Amino acid sequence: MLHDTIHHSVMASRTHIKKIPPDTLSKEILSTREAATLLNVTPQTIKNYIYAGKLPALKTPGGHHRIRRIDLERFGFSSETTTLPQASAEELMTTCKQLLASLVATVEAFIKALDARDIIGSGHSRRVASLCCSIGKTLGYSEHDLDELRMAALLHDVGKISISDAILGKPGILTDQEYFLVRQHPIIGENIVASIDHLRHLAPVIRHHHERFDGNGYPDKLRGDGIEKNARIIAVAGAFDFLQSELPFRPSQGKDAALKEIKNNAGTQFDPDIVNAFEHSLRGLRS
Ligand SMILES: [Fe+2]
Structure with a gap:
């Protein structure tokens, strides 16, 4: 979808870019x-077309050719469809990749x-993206x-931008009121992402990364498969990173204990298939 939206933009911009002067497009005699x-x-x-009799033309008193616009339509010209020369698929793909890389760089800077x-939570989003x-x-x-998943994972907590420093950096357990505010971040993140054309389709994943499988x-x-798969993946990766991170109010649980905790919650908090895949992927990361 990320590629698709960028690809469509490239195609759309190509269609709208015309080097043909507007007055030429509107002329009947050319x-x-x-x-x-x-x-x-x-x-x-x-x-050559005129001399070969393939294209009808009139002659001015000065001997110059004049062609009716309607006669050009036999050769595929239409003011609706005229575009720059077709870029090759390879050129389009290169442009898409460049745009995508630029978008990823912008999101990473953000x-x-x-x-x-x-x-x-410093570094949390990038670590979660890597685990995802x-x-x-x-x-x-x-x-x-993978590009879609990585982008959603990078952005999953972007709604925290609206939470005050006092709450974000609080070295202790949050009050009910503070926790209520923190719980708004998936909705705020959804709204932020939905306001960006190329990222809008990721908004539901951002909104649902704190849904539970049960x-x-x-x-x-939401429950089970009703939660977007990428949101279920981010939930597992995000919880694992949180558990193994050292926080001001508790030490790191360590990787093994964190994985055990995730497995204990498979089928309740987490999608068991995703937990299974996560365990496999961790083995791959360690070997
Ligand atoms: Fe979150």
């Missing part, structure tokens, strides 16, 4: 040069800015699907 511009060929090609505020990609590979995700999560109490 010079050889203008006809050549519309057909994207050289003036000599137009003349996440770094978020990390600078969120001392406790390992799970995705274990599940047989394509490169395209339906006791938030904000929508």
Whole structure:
């Protein structure tokens, strides 16, 4: 989808970019040069067509050719469809990749800015993105699907940007009121991501990364397969990173204890298939 939306934008921008002057497009009678511009060929090609009798033309008293626009339509010209010369599929793919890389770099810069505020969660999004990609590979995700998952994982906590420093950096257990505010971050993140054209399709995943497999999560109490697969993956990776991180109010549990905790909650908090894939991916990371 990320590739698709960017690809569509490239195609759309290509369709709208015309080097043809608007007055040429609206003319009914054209010079050889203008006809050549519309057909994207050289003036000599137009003349050759005229001399060969393939393209009807009138002659001015000065001996110049004039061509009716309607006669160009036999050669595929339409003011609706005229575009720049077709870029090759390879060129389009290169452009898409460049745009995607630029988008990823922008998101990463944005996440770094978020990390600078969120001392406790610093680096969380990037670590979760990395873990998610390992799970995705274990599940047989394509490169395209891995890009989608990675982007959603990088952005999953972006809604925390709206939470005050006092709460984000609080070295202790949150009050009910503070916890209520923190629980708004999936919805706020959804709104932020939904406002960006190329990322809008990721918004449901952002919204649902704190749903639980048993339906006791938030904000929508979705359950099982009703939760987007990528949101279920982020839930596992995010919880693992949280458990193994050292926080001001408790030490790190360590990787093994964190994995045990995740496995203990398979089928309740987490999708058991994803937990299984996660365990496999961790083995791959260790070997
Ligand atoms: Fe979160």
